[in-house]
Amino acid sequence: MSGTVLEPPPVETQSAPDPEPGGHQIDLSLLEDRVPEQWKSTRRLTACVALLGIVFFVFCVRPLWHTDLWGHLAYGKLIATLRALPSTEPLMPLAKGVPVIDTAWLSQLIGYGTVTTLGLAGLQGLSAIAITLCSAVLLHRTLNRTRSLSFAMLAVIAFLWLDWAQLAVVRPQLAGLVCFLVLLHRTTSRQPRMFDWWLIPSLFIAWANLHGSFIFGVCWLLMMTAGRAIDLLRRTGSVRSLTHDVAVRRLLLWSELAAVAALINPYGIALYGEALRFGSYGNLASLTEWQVLDVRGLHGKVFLATTVMLVCLYRFTPRRVASWEALSLVGLSLATLTSARFIVWWSPVAALLLATHARAAVHRWWPWTPTVPPSPRTGKWSLVTAGLAWIFFAYSPMGMRLMHHREPSPERALSSFTPIAAVSYLKEHPPRGQVFNTYEWGDYLQWAGPEGVQVFVNSHAHVVPRDVWLHYMQVVEEADGWADILDRYGVNTILLDHLNRSSLIKKLKDDAKWKIGYDDKQAIVFLRRKPI
Amino acid sequence: MSHRTIPTAAVWGAQFAVLAAFAASYALAKPVDRQILVSELTGRSAAEVVTIPRETALTIEPLYDDSEVISDDELALVLAQVVPRFPQKQLKPNYVEHALRTWWMKARFSDPTVMSGEQMKDYLVDHGRYLASWGDDIDPLLQERSNGVAVRWGKDLCASVHHDHWLACLTEAGMSLNEPVFTPNRRHHTANDVLQEAIRDFRLDEVETEWSSLAFALWMAPQKTWRNRSGRELSFDLMVDRLVRGDKKLGVCAGTHRVYSLMALIRLDDEYHILTDEGRKTAWSYLETVRDAITVSQFPDGHWPSNWPDGADAVKKPVEEELFKKVIATGHHLEWLAIAPRELHPPREHILKAARWVIRTTIQQTPSDIGQRYTFFSHVGNAMALWRKTHPADFWMKWEADHPGWVDQPADATAVLNR
Numbered sequence: 003m004s005g006t007v008l009e010p011p012p013v014e015t016q017s018a019p020d021p022e023p024g025g026h027q028i029d030l031s032l033l034e035d036r037v038p039e040q041w042k043s044t045r046r047l048t049a050c051v052a053l054l055g056i057v058f059f060v061f062c063v064r065p066l067w068h069t070d071l072w073g074h075l076a077y078g079k080l081i082a083t084l085r086a087l088p089s090t091e092p093l094m095p096l097a098k099g100v101p102v103i104d105t106a107w108l109s110q111l112i113g114y115g116t117v118t119t120l121g122l123a124g125l126q127g128l129s130a131i132a133i134t135l136c137s138a139v140l141l142h143r144t145l146n147r148t149r150s151l152s153f154a155m156l157a158v159i160a161f162l163w164l165d166w167a168q169l170a171v172v173r174p175q176l177a178g179l180v181c182f183l184v185l186l187h188r189t190t191s192r193q194p195r196m197f198d199w200w201l202i203p204s205l206f207i208a209w210a211n212l213h214g215s216f217i218f219g220v221c222w223l224l225m226m227t228a229g230r231a232i233d234l235l236r237r238t239g240s241v242r243s244l245t246h247d248v249a250v251r252r253l254l255l256w257s258e259l260a261a262v263a264a265l266i267n268p269y270g271i272a273l274y275g276e277a278l279r280f281g282s283y284g285n286l287a288s289l290t291e292w293q294v295l296d297v298r299g300l301h302g303k304v305f306l307a308t309t310v311m312l313v314c315l316y317r318f319t320p321r322r323v324a325s326w327e328a329l330s331l332v333g334l335s336l337a338t339l340t341s342a343r344f345i346v347w348w349s350p351v352a353a354l355l356l357a358t359h360a361r362a363a364v365h366r367w368w369p370w371t372p373t374v375p376p377s378p379r380t381g382k383w384s385l386v387t388a389g390l391a392w393i394f395f396a397y398s399p400m401g402m403r404l405m406h407h408r409e410p411s412p413e414r415a416l417s418s419f420t421p422i423a424a425v426s427y428l429k430e431h432p433p434r435g436q437v438f439n440t441y442e443w444g445d446y447l448q449w450a451g452p453e454g455v456q457v458f459v460n461s462h463a464h465v466v467p468r469d470v471w472l473h474y475m476q477v478v479e480e481a482d483g484w485a486d487i488l489d490r491y492g493v494n495t496i497l498l499d500h501l502n503r504s505s506l507i508k509k510l511k512d513d514a515k516w517k518i519g520y521d522d523k524q525a526i527v528f529l530r531r532k533p534i
Numbered sequence: 535m536s537h538r539t540i541p542t543a544a545v546w547g548a549q550f551a552v553l554a555a556f557a558a559s560y561a562l563a564k565p566v567d568r569q570i571l572v573s574e575l576t577g578r579s580a581a582e583v584v585t586i587p588r589e590t591a592l593t594i595e596p597l598y599d600d601s602e603v604i605s606d607d608e609l610a611l612v613l614a615q616v617v618p619r620f621p622q623k624q625l626k627p628n629y630v631e632h633a634l635r636t637w638w639m640k641a642r643f644s645d646p647t648v649m650s651g652e653q654m655k656d657y658l659v660d661h662g663r664y665l666a667s668w669g670d671d672i673d674p675l676l677q678e679r680s681n682g683v684a685v686r687w688g689k690d691l692c693a694s695v696h697h698d699h700w701l702a703c704l705t706e707a708g709m710s711l712n713e714p715v716f717t718p719n720r721r722h723h724t725a726n727d728v729l730q731e732a733i734r735d736f737r738l739d740e741v742e743t744e745w746s747s748l749a750f751a752l753w754m755a756p757q758k759t760w761r762n763r764s765g766r767e768l769s770f771d772l773m774v775d776r777l778v779r780g781d782k783k784l785g786v787c788a789g790t791h792r793v794y795s796l797m798a799l800i801r802l803d804d805e806y807h808i809l810t811d812e813g814r815k816t817a818w819s820y821l822e823t824v825r826d827a828i829t830v831s832q833f834p835d836g837h838w839p840s841n842w843p844d845g846a847d848a849v850k851k852p853v854e855e856e857l858f859k860k861v862i863a864t865g866h867h868l869e870w871l872a873i874a875p876r877e878l879h880p881p882r883e884h885i886l887k888a889a890r891w892v893i894r895t896t897i898q899q900t901p902s903d904i905g906q907r908y909t910f911f912s913h914v915g916n917a918m919a920l921w922r923k924t925h926p927a928d929f930w931m932k933w934e935a936d937h938p939g940w941v942d943q944p945a946d947a948t949a950v951l952n953r
Contacts, residue, residue, distance in 0.1 A: 090767055096739070098775075099767040101566070251540040255548050262555045271559040272567035278574040436779075467766070469739035489781040534781050 037381025045377035046151050048387045050141055053155055055394030057137045057162065061130035061169070062398040066122065068420040070173040070461045071113070073445030074106065078114025081107055087268055093448055095436075095456045096470045096491075103269050103276035105214030109174030120403055122415035127400025129172040132180050137162065139183040140350055143190060147354070148361035157357035164308060164349035167301060175346065178213035181205055183350055185219050189226050190354070194252060202256050203263035210264035210273060217277040218347060220264065223257035225333065229326025236325075283464035285471040295342040305345060308352055309335060312359075319359040320366040327355055424497060424525035425450045431519065433495035434533050438477065438488060440499055443525075447497065458491070480506055485513065489534070495519070496528040570765050578680075584733055584760050586726065589712065591705045591752040594801045596872045599923035603889045609918055610933050610940070611897045613926050615904050616915035618649045625667045627675055628695040630654050632912040635703035641927035644934055645941060651927065655709065658700060659725070660716045668692050675700075676717045682731025683715055683723050696786060701732050702745035705752050729753060734763040738776050744791040747773040748798050755806035770799055771813035778820040782827065782843035787910075788859065789843060790866030793824050797870045797878075821878050828867055829880040836887030837895075838863040857895070858907045864892045865914035872920035893918065 035042070073093075080092055087104055091097040104110070116124040137158045145154035162169065169176070184205055188198050202223075209216040230249050235241065244250055267273050286292040296302045312331065316323060334348040377383070395401045399415070402408040412422055421443050428437075432452040439447050444460030451457075459466050459474050466474070473491070477484045488496070496516070498507055500523065510516045510528050520527040560568065569582060604612070618633035620626075634654040641651035649657075657663045664675050672692050677684045685701065687694040694700040704713075704725070713725040729749070736746050751770060754760065759769040777792045777799075785792040796817045803809040809817065831848040832838055840859040841848045868888055871879055879885060896914050904911050919926045934941065 095775075099738070099769065099772055101570070101765050101767065248538065248540055251545055255540065255545065258548060258552045262552055265555060265559045269567070271556065271563050271571060275567060275571035275574050279570070467737070467739050468764075469737055473739070486784075490779070490784055492780045 035381040037384050039379075041384055042379035042381055043384040043387045044379050045383055048383045048390065049151060049155075050138075050145075051387045051390050053158060054134050054138055054141070055390050057158070058130045058134040059394045059398050061133045062126050062400055064126070064130075064170065065417040066125055066129075066415055066420075067171045068417045068446055069442050070171055070445060071125070072449035073460045073462060074110045074173060075114050075117055076445065076448045077104065077107075078110035078112075081111055082114055091462075091465050093457075094460060094462070094466065096458065097465050097467055100465050100467060102465060103272055105210075105273065105276060106174035106177075106212065107268070108208075108211040109177045109213060112177075113174075120400070121409045122412065123399040123403035123408075123410055125172060126410075126415060127398065127403075129176055130398070130400070132176040133162075133169055135180050136183045136350070139180075139187045140354060143187045144354055144357045146192075147190070147358045150361050153357045153361040153364075156360070157353045160308070160356055161350050161353035164304060164353065165346055168343070168346040168349075174213040175215065178209065178215035178218075179346060179350075181209040181212065182215070182219060182222070182347060185222060186350060186354070189223065189253070189256075198256070199259075203259045206260040206263035207266045210267045214273075214277055214280065215347075216260075216264050217274070220257060220261050222330075223253060223260055225329050226326050227253035227257055229324060229329050232325040232329075280464065284468055285463040285466055288471070288475055289463060291343045292341050295339050295345070301342070301345065305338060305348075308356065312352060312356060315356065315359040315363055318363050318367065321359060321362040331355065419499070419501070419524070420446055421497070421499070421525040422450075423522055424520055424527055427520040427527060428452055428455070428495070428497070433529075435494045436492050437495045437497060438491070438493040439497040440478065440503065441474070443497060443499070458493070478503065478506065480509065485509075492534040494530045494533040498526055498528075500524060500526065566761070566765070573765075582761060583730055584754060584757065586711055586729065586753050587757070588753070589710055590708060591711075591749075592755060592802065592806075593706070593708075593752075594798055594873050596920035596923045597875070598872065598921060600921050603886060603921040604893060604918045606922075606933075608893050608897075609922055609929060610937075612893055612918050613915050613930050613933075614941070615896050615899060616908070616912050616926075617643060617645070617930075618654060619645070619647055619901075620649060620908075623667060624691070625657065626691055627658060627664075627693065627700065628691075629908050630657050631694060631699055631703035632909040634658065634707045636912045636916045636926050637930075638707045638925060638927045639709065642931060651707065655704065655707065655713075658704060659709075659713060661718050661720075662716060674718045676715060676728075678717045678719055678721070678723075679731055681727075682734065683717055683728045684731050684735065685728065696745055697740065697742045698732050698736075698746040698749055701728060702749040705749045711753075733760060736762050736768070737764075738766070738768060738772055742786060743773065743776050744786060744795045747777060748795045751799055751802050751808060755802050755808050758808050769813075770803075770808045771810050771816075774799060774809065774813045774817045778816055782824070783841060787862045787866055787913075788840040790863060790870070793821065794866065794870040796821060797874050801873055818878075821874070825878050825880055829884060832880075832884050832888065836864070836884075836889075836891030837861075838867055838888065842867070858910055861892065861895060861907070861914065862910045864888050865910060865917055868892065869913055869917035869920065872917055889918070889921065 076093060081087060081104075087107055088102055091100045091102050113125065113128070116128050120127065140161055141154050141158050144157040145151060148154060185202070188194070188201060191198075206216055206219060209219055227250060230247070230253055231244050234243055234247050234250065264273065265271060269276070290296075295305060297306055330351050331348075334344060334351060337344040338348045396405065399410045402410075412420075416422065419442075425443075425447055428447070429450070429452045433455065436456045436458065437447070438458045441459050441461065441463070444457045447455055447457055448460055459471065463471065473487045475481075477487050496510065498510075500507065507526055511518070515531060516528040517531055518526060519529040560571075563571070565582075572578065616633075616636060618630070618637060620629055620633075630649070633649070634651065637651055637654070639651040639655050643650060657667070658675070661674050661676050672690075673686055675686055675692070675694065677686055685694050685698075687697050687699065689695065709725055711724065711726045711729070715723040715725055715728055717723055732746065733750065736743075736750075747770070750760075750773075758771075759767055761767055774796065777796050782789050782792075799809065800814060800817050800821070803814055827843050827845045828838055830846040831842040831844065833849060833852075837860040839848050839853065840855055840863050841853055842863055844851075868885070871885060892914050896911055899911070915926055919929055922929065
């Protein structure tokens with residue numbers, strides 16, 4: 003028997019490319035991505051980490067401001083030494099006996115712990131971490147609302163730009179800002195989670211011990227409750243629906259839980275008393291950042307421009323506008339106009355809403371705008387992400403300190419307005435009796451100056467007795483009788499800056515009672531010829 | 535709790551829990567914190583009422599009966615110059631306060647034109663009498679506040695010139711805490727209401743603290759601390775720090791009232807321990823420097839100048855000044871030295887010289903001169919009586935009783951001075 007066996011047709015295989023003359027060719031397609039699935043990352047995440055890395059690095063290298071920070075560290079040192087909180091002002095001799103509720107004791111302790119273990123680099127790193135955390139939380143929430151990385155990044159950039167001046171000053175307010183951003187994130191989430199019932203009270207326990215702005219957080223929750231109630235009322239027209247609405251109940255309970263959680267602090271309910279009192283301290287009215295926002299200045303103009311942008315966006319946005327948005331923007335805007343310092347709370351809200359409605363408007367009015375498709379999750383992006391994070395950390399002052407024990411020099415780590423040399427002089431020549439110092443330098447003098455130095459005022463202006471504060475202003479403003487004030491307080495040493503006090507310096511130079519003890523381009527120290 | 539449903543019972547339960555938490559927190563709070571919280575919510579003062587442990591204030595007795603400093607005759611002549619013979623119209627409260635402080639409430643005079651201690655006290659505590667002197671075209675001396683009585687003070691002739699001087703003078707004069715005080719609305723107030731208001735009102739860094747510190751110490755001892763309206767915790771130690779603060783020449787009457795108040799605090803501390811060791815040391819050190827300054831700043835004729843803090847420079851480069859300023863410095867220094875221990879005295883010769891000068895100067899003044907500078911000479915009268923371990927009223931009333939007709943025909947001053 004005969005038959006024909008047909009040979010199967012040859013299977014076509016992808017032939018390997020012709021090897022390049024003289025070299026090996028790597029076929030990347032043969033590489034297997036062995037990164038576990040849960041660790042795989044996307045291009046989007048890498049971009050976020052890059053942005054946050056830049057934020058971290060920028061704020062890590064930014065010099066430490068010459069004001070509040072040092073006073074807070076001094077209080078932190080006192081608390082760590084005494085292992086107790088002072089009940090009356092402990093550091094300013096002219097404010098002895100003034101009751102003190104230290105609303106930022108935990109921040110001060112953390113700050114002190116950081117500077118003693120990691121030095122100046124640690125402080126820079128700590129503030130950078132806080133700001134990066136704020137940026138990350140805002141980035142996440144905006145991304146969630148807009149589904150657009152570019153607009154989410156816009157929100158972060160807007161937030162940093164609007165708050166640039168406030169973020170420059172390292173102080174417990176940063177801790178409050180972190181807490182607020184977390185609260186903002188949770189209260190603007192479309193789907194509340196079970197863990198929010200634990201997170202929010204825990205957040206407020208921490209917040210109430212980190213910074214006095216916790217009261218703003220409680221108000222925020224109440225505002226969100228009111229916003230939800232208004233929306234419901236507008237939609238249903240029924241008051242009864244308010245009492246049964248889950249969201250209203252949830253927000254109200256969160257507000258109450260937050261208020262109760264804030265009682266867990268060393269002062270208990272007295273903390274609320276202090277929060278109520280704070281706004282009424284007359285001394286704060288003399289401080290620029292507590293005054294009406296100067297709309298002619300750079301920050302005022304930026305604030306106004308952003309407000310106008312928001313108004314325009316709200317005009318054209320196709321998104322439904324929730325009442326909480328209007329309440330928060332109007333309330334915070336008014337607060338910022340009356341007291342410039344509120345800009346720090348207004349900025350993240352404005353940035354979030356700016357990005358949200360800008361994205362919606364662009365999507366509505368320019369639908370042809372190309373969008374970058376999301377990249378697949380791959381191990382490659384995980385590596386790039388990790389690498390970027392490492393680079394930003396390793397090259398930062400904090401990274402250098404942790405890994406190589408390299409401490410930045412004070413001249414690089416501190417702002418150029420810090421009176422390093424003048425205070426060193428005073429440390430070598432301890433002043434006798436009362437010192438008169440500018441408000442801006444009181445904290446640094448207390449921290450870096452001679453032990454037990456009798457500063458006139460420091461940044462805790464609300465603690466300075468009213469008469470003392472008025473007398474301080476009388477001297478720096480060279481009002482009638484200013485020279486007598488120095489005699490009346492028995493001032494034997496004066497520390498002033500050339501930049502803002504040149505007129506006062508000239509008068510002291512002409513006064514036979516005073517001689518110059520130290521003088522450089524930045525600061526001058528006067529000594530009384532016949533000490534009191 | 536599920537985010538899909540929140541039972542009504544849970545909501546109500548949460549309300550009770552929240553109320554309970556706040557109530558418990560309030561109950562556990564320190565009294566001072568509760569007070570501050572209530573004051574923030576209601577606008578009321580945060581100061582607590584200070585319990586005064588006595589009906590009449592403490593007195594600081596003089597230490598020396600030294601006839602070499604001043605004789606009986608000389609004392610009579612000096613006191614004769616400072617009897618409170620004032621015109622009844624537009625009667626200056628500052629004059630009455632000084633006179634009352636010198637003569638005390640128990641003072642009685644045979645001369646009907648001279649105000650008795652009771653009459654002077656009545657003038658200061660009764661708005662009606664003040665009104666009768668000044669008319670109703672001016673602000674009242676005694677001003678009602680929400681829960682106390684304040685005394686108007688300032689540069690006006692119709693006001694009490696110095697802060698808490700009214701209180702300090704009446705305190706030293708022996709006023710009772712329950713002494714009725716009649717304000718324009720004639721409501722039932724007492725001296726305690728004035729004292730409590732002064733305590734609330736007091737600010738450590740105000741310009742004048744000399745009389746406040748003296749009055750508070752005389753009433754409050756042995757209590758060491760208290761709070762003012764703003765909740766600041768004050769103490770006599772802080773008072774000392776405040777009194778020693780600043781150039782010595784500053785303060786009322788060439789800085790001498792600060793010295794008297796410090797000495798009074800030390801004397802009260804001897805018995806009632808109102809100062810800590812550090813506070814006492816601060817006050818004592820200051821007085822030592824005052825002693826050293828007056829030791830070298832006395833002029834050959836015995837007077838101290840108003841720039842006595844300049845020490846020897848005050849004599850080397852004397853300043854031109856009117857007589858009354860020399861009387862202020864000399865009279866006030868002699869006053870505090872009379873209640874000071876010997877360790878704080880300049881050499882005895884200095885005291886004798888100062889006394890000689892001030893006695894001679896006082897006796898030589900015309901009634902018109904005294905009338906223009908009564909307040910300063912009143913201190914001289916008080917100081918000289920203290921150096922005989924007595925008080926002007928006690929001495930004068932005995933003197934009048936023992937020397938009937940002396941007032942109408944006093945001894946020849948020149949003869950007395952030259953004896």
